[in-house]
């Protein structure tokens with residue numbers, strides 16, 4: 001039986017992995033770069049296809065959509081669903097944070113103490129309810145242009161937020177995430193963010209991850225030291241309009 005969509009995803013995934021390898025080689029890097037495949041707006045059937053193609057890391061940016069896909073995939077195929085690492089990459093309202101901590105395996109978009117506290121509370125509750133719940137790795141989302149409506153914490157606010165998160169026993173401070181501002185050059189923004197990431201790592205040696213780069217700018221991000229790119233369109237194609 002042929003599944004043209006599965007073939008299309010396989011081709012685009014391979015092409016993206018080639019881009020990643022070429023970017024690592026161009027930057028003289030021999031360390032790995034995680035690929036998070038961003039499945040927002042795309043159906044659970046695509047998640048199943050991607051999991052069968054060996055994708056482990058998937059990213060979702062809307063709380064409601066993510067939670068319903070987590071349950072749908074678990075119901076559709078428990079084995080595939082167990083192999084998936086769910087990355088929450090989008091804005092979280094503080095009153096939704098506790099629920100996110102129930103299903104997420106990693107959160108890239110922590111930008112306030114309230115969100116961190118909500119995640120801590122939700123993870124503590126999950127650990128009470130089930131066996132095997134481990135502390136939740138979280139990245140702090142940096143805002144470089146002060147336009148926090150797009151999410152993120154300004155550089156001045158980052159150290160205090162990092163110290164706070166480091167003190168929460170159900171969270172693990174894993175690193176920094178950035179979405180470059182629309183204005184200006186991505187390369188320069190990634191370089192600025194990489195400096196902030198280095199400072200964070202100096203103060204918190206386990207916070208080694210730097211989540212940066214999407215379909216259009218992953219080469220620039222990898223050149224600046226990204227350890228994790230979040231790629232949607234280049235693999236899944238344009239997002240369906242809903």
Ligand SMILES: *Cc1c(COP(=O)(O)O)cnc(C)c1O
Nearest residue numbers: 038061089214215230231232233
């Ligand atoms: C949608 C999204 C991506 C992926 O963007 P593409 O341009 O489709 O690769 C990456 N990061 C975040 C936070 C997103 O919301």
